[in-house]
Amino acid sequence: MPDNQAGGATPGAEVEVPFRASGFAPTRVPFVAGATFAAVLALWWISTKAGWVSEFALPRPDEVLSSFVEIASNGTLVKHLGASLQRLLIGWTLGALVGCAVGFGVGLSSLARSSALPLVSAIFPIPKIALLPLFILWLGIGEISKVATIAFGVFSPMVIATFGGVDSVDRGLIRMAQSFGVPYWTIVRRIVLPGAMPAILSGTRISASIAIILLTAAEMIGAQYGIGAMVLASGNLMQTDHLIAGVLVLSAMGFAVSQIIGMFERRLLRWR
Amino acid sequence: MDLIARSITHSYGGMVVLDDVSLTVRSGEIVAILGPSGCGKSTFLRILGGLEKPRGGRVFTQGEPPAKTLNPLTYVFQDFALIPWMSVEQNVMLPLEHHPMADAERRARVASALQRVNLTEFAAVYPRQLSGGMKQRASIARALAVEPAILLMDEPLSALDAQTRDLLMDDLIRLWNETRFTAVYVTHNLAEAVRLGHRVVVLSRRPGRIRDIVEIDLPHDQRAESSPDVIRAREILWSLIREEAITADREISDAG
Known part of the structure; x- marks a missing residue:
């Protein structure tokens, strides 16, 4: 500081101040994701080819691929995947819609909060698959019992996510709207719903993965068609190549669902 | 009043x-x-x-x-209370929506309010893109649009x-x-x-x-x-x- 009249120059050599704020900011390095997958595939292929792992326990990647091509081309996959997607779609939609509605009730009304919330909290920790036998007794072994299990499993996390979202909406915005005389339902539609949307969407993510788990489990317990049934049957027949192909389909299904939700997030939460 | x-x-x-x-x-x-x-x-x-x-x-x-008043007692808040998912224009429009009037009048009220606080060119912008001063001007425009008595x-x-x-x-x-x-x-x-x-x-x-x-x-x-x-x-x-x-x-x- 040459203009500073108060201080004189301090004797000694100049030492540069080192930069200390590095790290703790991970970013995405291009091509590493692809390389990681390739490495895992290569390791898998080499270990099975060289006989380190018995082919019975883990089939070669190319065998899994050919069995995938086989089930895809002979219509087996379409039949199983179709049955699964239908259950997933109906069950999740049903559970999510009812869950959202109840969540809004709990978030907006004292009566609903006092009555429904304790009930939902009691239902939440039950592993829903334990209820499948009961649903089978009530609703039969057909589609309805499986859809009901999925819907029930989706319901409580959706309620909790939605009402948490409604609770987190800035009260200042609501008071503002009230101070302008905006009607109740307009406030719910224009302020509470969009304000709760981030929480609802993250609830959607959680409940979708719960739905896929329940779907697979329900199909393993009693279904003729469905990816879960296919995986179980392949296991019983010791067709590990089919089994792994089925598991990869489940993985792809989960990935696709999360991509779709991500798309909605980008579209609905553009304002953030 | x-x-x-x-x-x-x-x-x-x-x-x-x-x-x-x-x-x-x-x-x-x-x-x-x-x-x-x-x-x-x-x-x-x-x-x-x-x-x-x-x-x-x-x-x-x-x-x-006054005859044009839609909301006699109208607040301007310290924290602006702008709705983040609505553009400046939509924020100013919100308190007008439930009042029965021609669409053209609603638009005219919003336009004139924005013009009075010099925000006309920022009508389509979201609140997070605005500076603090512009946010408060947007919230003042919202208050002006209902022609408050107080x-x-x-x-x-x-x-x-x-x-x-x-x-x-x-x-x-x-x-x-x-x-x-x-x-x-x-x-x-x-x-x-x-x-x-x-x-x-x-x-x-x-x-x-x-x-x-x-x-x-x-x-x-x-x-x-x-x-x-x-x-x-x-x-x-x-x-x-x-x-x-x-x-x-x-x-x-x-x-x-």
Whole structure:
């Protein structure tokens, strides 16, 4: 500081101040994701080819691929995947819609909060698959019992996510709207719903993965068609190549669902 | 339209925040309410516009609001209260939507309000893209769009930096000279109260009571910092709030 009249120059050599704020900011390095997958595939292929792992326990990647091509081309996959997607779609939609509605009730009304919330909290920790036998007794072994299990499993996390979202909406915005005389339902539609949307969407993510788990489990317990049934049957027949192909389909299904939700997030939460 | 508060008393839990506050705001005047933090001035403002129910006392309006008024008592909030997922235009439009009127009139009201605060070119922008000053101007536009009879302003400049505050103060004075609106302006800032208020109501600390009302009978354009009248008004007000401010500063906050 040459203009500073108060201080004189301090004797000694100049030492540069080192930069200390590095790290703790991970970013995405291009091509590493692809390389990681390739490495895992290569390791898998080499270990099975060289006989380190018995082919019975883990089939070669190319065998899994050919069995995938086989089930895809002979219509087996379409039949199983179709049955699964239908259950997933109906069950999740049903559970999510009812869950959202109840969540809004709990978030907006004292009566609903006092009555429904304790009930939902009691239902939440039950592993829903334990209820499948009961649903089978009530609703039969057909589609309805499986859809009901999925819907029930989706319901409580959706309620909790939605009402948490409604609770987190800035009260200042609501008071503002009230101070302008905006009607109740307009406030719910224009302020509470969009304000709760981030929480609802993250609830959607959680409940979708719960739905896929329940779907697979329900199909393993009693279904003729469905990816879960296919995986179980392949296991019983010791067709590990089919089994792994089925598991990869489940993985792809989960990935696709999360991509779709991500798309909605980008579209609905553009304002953030 | 006049606004009359009669014997307003309010308490949170056992703590009395307002004790027998009575005030009449005449049509066309700006009443500044000055007091240290925690004196209940924001609570008083919320009570004036019906956003909070007082424990005792009542608030009345007297006279008809102007014909174009959609929302007689209209707030401007300290934190702007802009809805983040709506553009500036949509924010200003929101309080008009539930009123039956032609779409063209609604649009015209929004356009004229935005124009009065110089935000026309930012109509399509989301609040997060705006500076603090522009956010508050957007929120003032929203208030202007309903042609309020009385503006209730809760520390509207407190969240802004000093330079922006000066600019917005000029805007408020210009707007008042255009339309002569009635306003209650709550602030803890002595300079703002002297700059804008026709009367400055000084509230004491807990429990909030009216300590004094200082009239500033001077047009806004004659309120230069160096004007003797302004200096005198400042001195009077400062002597009224000095001790309270010292006590307030030394107190451990329990009210939040």
